[in-house]
Every structure is written in C-alpha cells, then in structure tokens.
Amino acid sequence: MWREVYHYSAESDKGVWPEIFKGYIIYIDYKRQLIIQDGASFHSTAFSEDDLDVDSFGVVDDELFILFKTDKIQKIYKYNNGILEPYFESCLGSFRFLGKNKACCSQNFSHWKEPEHKGAFYYYDLGQNNPIWERQTCNDLYASVLSEQGLFFQNLNANKLYHLDPDTGQTLWEIDLPEGVKTANEPIRVYDNVIAISLEKKVKQRGRRDRRLCFMWGLNPNTGERLWEISHRSLFFFKEPETGLLHNFSSASKAFGEKEYFYECIDPVAGKLLSQKEVSGEYEGWEVGTVSPHLKTLDNGILYFKADNRVIGRFNINSQCVEYAQVLKELTSQRFSEPQIYGNRMLVSDDNERFHVYEWVE
Known part of the structure; x- marks a missing residue:
C-alpha cells in the first residue's frame, strides 16, 4: 500500500508543479524561487536571482535547466552540483529545449495584419546568443522534436507538419492534414525509419455529443509519405523506453x-x-x-x-x-x-x- 511520508503546501495560488529529477523534488514556491529538495530526507535549497522570477524549468538530456524571466528578457540557467550557472539569454516567446545543446523559440506578432505573417521561429545553438537561423511562421508552433533524422514540428492552427534541416532551416517536406483532422496534444514520436503522429477528428451526431475518432499515422521521415494508419480508442499513449x-x-x-x-x-x-x-x-x-x-x-x-x-x-x-x-x-x-x-x-x-x-x- 501507499503511505504518506511528507507533504508541502505553497500557501498561495502561484503553484507548486513539482518534478522529479535524479531523486530530487524540483518546484517553484510562492516567492517564485526555485526549490531543490532531497527526495529522501526532504532537505531543501532555494535559488533566486535579483529582479528575476523563476518562470519554469525542464530536464533535457539528463540536465536541469531553469528559465528566469521579466517582461523584457529571458535568461536560462543550468543546474550543476548545487550551483545555477548562467547558460543562455533568449528572445521573448515560447521557449523549448530540444536536446543536443539546441533550442527553439517562437513568437506571435498579433499586430501584424497579414495572415501569412503571424509569428517567427528561431533555432538556437545554446553555446551562442544569436539564432542559427530564423523563419516566419503562420501562428503557433507545437511539439518540436529534434532527432537524428532532423527537426519536426507541427503548426497547430495551420494543421501542417514540417520537417526541417536543423542546420539551415530549409523545409525538407511539409504535409497538410485532411479537413477536420487535428493533431492531438501528444508528442511526435521519432523512430529510425518512421515517425508516429497522433490525430483526431470530431464527427457530428444528430442529437448527441460529437464523436471523436482517434488514429495514428506512421510517416517516412525522409519523404513524409504515409506508411500506415491505425485507428484506436484512446487519444493518449505512453512510450515504453526499452521497446x-x-x-x-x-x-x-x-x-x-x-x-x-x-x-x-x-x-x-x-x-x-x-x-x-x-x-x-x-x-x-x-x-x-x-x-x-x-x-x-x-x-x-x-x-x-x-x-x-x-x-x-x-x-x-x-x-x-x-x-x-x-x-x-x-x-x-x-x-x-x-x-x-x-x-x-x-x-x-x-x-x-x-x-x-x-x-x-x-
């Protein structure tokens, strides 16, 4: 059976959102400090920076990164043996670590009136403060994945899937999803010879709640050609690491x-x-x-x-x-x-x- 051995209350509505990292409990307290707590003894250490709030944190390539943010700037720190090391300074926008010392940042520019110019996508080497390349996009980006086969991401509102060359930003292929089909809130899963993407489509039924059809596509990572389609009942799956x-x-x-x-x-x-x-x-x-x-x-x-x-x-x-x-x-x-x-x-x-x-x- 499960027996409670510890609990913590933030005493505010600013959230806890803890994650486990190498046996430590990582969370943001009500003072917007980063707390790193031993998961066995529950001894805590707090980290903060002057004039900066902890916005978020994440684990990539078995390393812990912390995002500090104001209304003008974002600074990334890396946790290393009890010390927060300044690592990277980014533009404002939706920031995502991709692994292999790479990251991307997307921005929306709602004041632009042209529908084809609604945002920008930046691709960074975290050893530099300038993007390797950038490109205009049409609205939000979602589920960016960097792998040996390249950079894959979904353009959520445009219902497109892109495969880019991570060195140049050149589009290797892109596909449009059929009408009414949306990408699910699931990661793109990349294997050696196939990428798997979860999709859904809502079908209207007279006098009843809309029915949701769930299915998955397997695509050739080199060409975007559809290799298979599988219908299933649940939209969400968990990947077994070993198999x-x-x-x-x-x-x-x-x-x-x-x-x-x-x-x-x-x-x-x-x-x-x-x-x-x-x-x-x-x-x-x-x-x-x-x-x-x-x-x-x-x-x-x-x-x-x-x-x-x-x-x-x-x-x-x-x-x-x-x-x-x-x-x-x-x-x-x-x-x-x-x-x-x-x-x-x-x-x-x-x-x-x-x-x-x-x-x-x-």
Missing part, C-alpha cells in the same frame, strides 16, 4: 452509467495494433472508476493511472489487469496530477497547491 511500444489503459462510458475498461498497445515500427481489448476495471471486488485517458507513468511494466475519487492504481501491461488500487485520502481535492515514481516513492500534486510523497509498503 518503443505505445501503451494505454483507459475507461469509457456505456449506457446507464456503466463503464468499460480497455487496454491498447501499438508497435509504431511495424505499424501494427498489437492489442485492443476490454479488460477488467476491478480490484478486490470494487471498480476503480473513470480512468483518466492521459497523465500516466510507466515504470517496470506498470502503468500508474489516476481515476475518480482520488484513486491511484497500478495496471500491469504484461498480465493486462489492475493489480492494485487505492484511495489517497490525504489529497485535498478531487483533481490531482499524474503520479511520478522514484524508487519506492511516489509524488502526487493536488489542486490546492499541495504535493504529497508516498512510500510503498508491502
């Missing part, structure tokens, strides 16, 4: 308030739906409730999921059953974050600016 397989455990409503539970598994390299079947949603005689379709953690073959009424559960992708479920009574709200697992401990945030650490006890 690259995509897994999901979710629930759906049936008539008269009943629920059905299902498990899906996709092999993107082969372009095959390996499993799509109904499974039991019960544990020791009680039903776990509505399972969130996303926000899951996969650890050692276990999908940790969240459900209604403060339930955290463990779904075994090998036996394909719920092997454990528990109500976390210490949570102070019905809404809470996905569980983050580190060792035999679990971090969960609730909706009242509080996070909880639980320890697994046999």
Whole structure:
C-alpha cells in the first residue's frame, strides 16, 4: 500500500508543479524561487536571482535547466552540483529545449495584419546568443522534436507538419492534414525509419455529443509519405523506453452509467495494433472508476493511472489487469496530477497547491 511520508503546501495560488529529477523534488514556491529538495530526507535549497522570477524549468538530456524571466528578457540557467550557472539569454516567446545543446523559440506578432505573417521561429545553438537561423511562421508552433533524422514540428492552427534541416532551416517536406483532422496534444514520436503522429477528428451526431475518432499515422521521415494508419480508442499513449511500444489503459462510458475498461498497445515500427481489448476495471471486488485517458507513468511494466475519487492504481501491461488500487485520502481535492515514481516513492500534486510523497509498503 501507499503511505504518506511528507507533504508541502505553497500557501498561495502561484503553484507548486513539482518534478522529479535524479531523486530530487524540483518546484517553484510562492516567492517564485526555485526549490531543490532531497527526495529522501526532504532537505531543501532555494535559488533566486535579483529582479528575476523563476518562470519554469525542464530536464533535457539528463540536465536541469531553469528559465528566469521579466517582461523584457529571458535568461536560462543550468543546474550543476548545487550551483545555477548562467547558460543562455533568449528572445521573448515560447521557449523549448530540444536536446543536443539546441533550442527553439517562437513568437506571435498579433499586430501584424497579414495572415501569412503571424509569428517567427528561431533555432538556437545554446553555446551562442544569436539564432542559427530564423523563419516566419503562420501562428503557433507545437511539439518540436529534434532527432537524428532532423527537426519536426507541427503548426497547430495551420494543421501542417514540417520537417526541417536543423542546420539551415530549409523545409525538407511539409504535409497538410485532411479537413477536420487535428493533431492531438501528444508528442511526435521519432523512430529510425518512421515517425508516429497522433490525430483526431470530431464527427457530428444528430442529437448527441460529437464523436471523436482517434488514429495514428506512421510517416517516412525522409519523404513524409504515409506508411500506415491505425485507428484506436484512446487519444493518449505512453512510450515504453526499452521497446518503443505505445501503451494505454483507459475507461469509457456505456449506457446507464456503466463503464468499460480497455487496454491498447501499438508497435509504431511495424505499424501494427498489437492489442485492443476490454479488460477488467476491478480490484478486490470494487471498480476503480473513470480512468483518466492521459497523465500516466510507466515504470517496470506498470502503468500508474489516476481515476475518480482520488484513486491511484497500478495496471500491469504484461498480465493486462489492475493489480492494485487505492484511495489517497490525504489529497485535498478531487483533481490531482499524474503520479511520478522514484524508487519506492511516489509524488502526487493536488489542486490546492499541495504535493504529497508516498512510500510503498508491502
């Protein structure tokens, strides 16, 4: 069972949003300081900069980066053995670390009247303060991914997918999505010979709620040619690091308030739906409730999921059953974050600016 061993409250509405990094709990406190807390002893160290607020932080290539921001400038710092090192100064806009010492920044310019000139995209080498290249874009960019095959990103409002040469910014190919089809709020997943992109389309039904069709495309990374299409039930999947397989455990409503539970598994390299079947949603005689379709953690073959009424559960992708479920009574709200697992401990945030650490006890 899970037993609470620690909790922290921000005492304000400015958020906590903790993440696990190498056994440490990283979060922003109500003073807009960066807090790095030992996940075992819970000893904390605070970091701040004069006249700058901590805006966000992220882990890329197993390194921790912190973004400090004012209304005029963004400064990136790198965490190194207890010290914040100035690393990079960027333009204002939506900043994203891409790995391999690269980053991108997109800006919207709403005062431009021409629809084809609604923003700019900058591509940086983090060893320099000037962009390697820049280009105009049509509205927001989303899900930028840098890989050995190149730079892929979605233009969310224009419903386009681009493949760029990361050295020059030249478009290698671009594709338009069919009418009514949108890219899902899922990352582009890049493999050696295929990229997998999640898509959705809403279909109107007379007198009923719109029906959502979910499917995935496999594209040739060199040409953009569609290699396969797979229809599935849930929009969100979790990638298994060792195999690259995509897994999901979710629930759906049936008539008269009943629920059905299902498990899906996709092999993107082969372009095959390996499993799509109904499974039991019960544990020791009680039903776990509505399972969130996303926000899951996969650890050692276990999908940790969240459900209604403060339930955290463990779904075994090998036996394909719920092997454990528990109500976390210490949570102070019905809404809470996905569980983050580190060792035999679990971090969960609730909706009242509080996070909880639980320890697994046999």
